[in-house]
Amino acid sequence: MHEVPVTAANGKDLVQSLHKMSRILQCFGPDARTLSLNEVHERTGFPKATTHRLLSSMKEIGFIEQARGRDRYRLGLRLFExxxxxxxxxxxxxxxxxxxxxxxxxxxxxxxxxxxxxxxxxxxxxxxxxxxxxxxxxxxxxxxxxxxxxxxxxxxxxxxxxxxxxxxxxxxxxxxxxxxxxxxxxxxxxxxxxxxxxxxxxxxxxxxxxxxxxxxxxxxxxxxxxxxxxxxxxxxxxxxxxxxxxxxxxxxxxxxxxxxxxxxxx
CATH class of the missing domain: 3.30.450.40 (GAF domain)
Structure with missing residues (x-):
């Protein structure tokens, strides 16, 4: 498998994605331990498709977990570790x-x-x-x-x-x-x-x-x-x-x- 070279364009996209993931993490707190897709979408202002894509990526790396019959999200164990x-x-x-x-x-x-x-x-x-x-x-x-x-x-x-x-x-x-x-x-x-x-x-x-x-x-x-x-x-x-x-x-x-x-x- 060939590695994709880092260019100015995709490097900028990566930074933007990290900023968006950070915005999603900041949606959670003591009064919002679990959130639905719609709630994350409303709190961040991201398009719903973008919100779903980011949540899926964060789930893959353990930053986010799904709870309550997969219709709710919560912070993942990887963050605690x-x-x-x-x-x-x-x-x-x-x-x-x-x-x-x-x-x-x-x-x-x-x-x-x-x-x-x-x-x-x-x-x-x-x-x-x-x-x-x-x-x-x-x-x-x-x-x-x-x-x-x-x-x-x-x-x-x-x-x-x-x-x-x-x-x-x-x-x-x-x-x-x-x-x-x-x-x-x-x-x-x-x-x-x-x-x-x-x-x-x-x-x-x-x-x-x-x-x-x-x-x-x-x-x-x-x-x-x-x-x-x-x-x-x-x-x-x-x-x-x-x-x-x-x-x-x-x-x-x-x-x-x-x-x-x-x-x-x-």
Missing amino acids: MGSLFLANLDLHREAQPHVDRLAKISGESVHLCIFDGLHAVFVDRKELESGPSSLVMTIEGAPSYCTSVGKAILAYRGDDTIDRVIAAGLRRYTPTTITDPDLLRVDLAETRRRGYSIDRSEHQANRQCVGAPIRDAGGSVFASISVSGLRDRVPEQRIPILGDLVIETATTISKALGWTPVAEA
């Missing part, structure tokens, strides 16, 4: 794991480690109260970046274009204290930068307060965060600055282990 492999090889998890355990022990609260995917804070590691050593999170689970301490600790150090994109995606209200006003969110993120740590005052989950700090890569860019989380009576307002110092110290230690120095940041 690739995500798990990515997390397993992630320097962040390897370097941060002992610090996650230490922070949980010192604070006496749950600790979460997250990376940023452009819109959400995606959990990489967690240490819950009364559990064993922290371990790799084997399900790709994301949290809103605008109303969680792990998310705001990252978002506060991203550019205006990223903040605008998060706002454009919608500021859903989860609790009475969720910040849904874009201007108030920007003020909150500015305050996070001033303090060095973020605060979630029951904005995502009722009766739960969280404090988070940013983690930097070797070049100084904020790409991850770590937080302490507990019930409001365990994390009252007067305890927040103490936990803030703890998460900043832990985040700084992890950042340095990843190669970051104040000189690199400058």
Whole structure:
């Protein structure tokens, strides 16, 4: 079998197909775990024949599976395998794991480690109260970046274009204290930068307060965060600055282990 040479024309077609496949993958989410052909067609705006062809191709490589009598589609196992492999090889998890355990022990609260995917804070590691050593999170689970301490600790150090994109995606209200006003969110993120740590005052989950700090890569860019989380009576307002110092110290230690120095940041 002869290989087809890559030309400028078919190379462009390949890139366009990859972009379209990415659009299809983004149609799925916690509130849309399975979708019909018509639903994918409506969400992407692609012609129905194109949508069917792309879904068939993605099914062949394991990115998509068919469910419910073949009339519904869902994300495929191959994506989970690739995500798990990515997390397993992630320097962040390897370097941060002992610090996650230490922070949980010192604070006496749950600790979460997250990376940023452009819109959400995606959990990489967690240490819950009364559990064993922290371990790799084997399900790709994301949290809103605008109303969680792990998310705001990252978002506060991203550019205006990223903040605008998060706002454009919608500021859903989860609790009475969720910040849904874009201007108030920007003020909150500015305050996070001033303090060095973020605060979630029951904005995502009722009766739960969280404090988070940013983690930097070797070049100084904020790409991850770590937080302490507990019930409001365990994390009252007067305890927040103490936990803030703890998460900043832990985040700084992890950042340095990843190669970051104040000189690199400058």
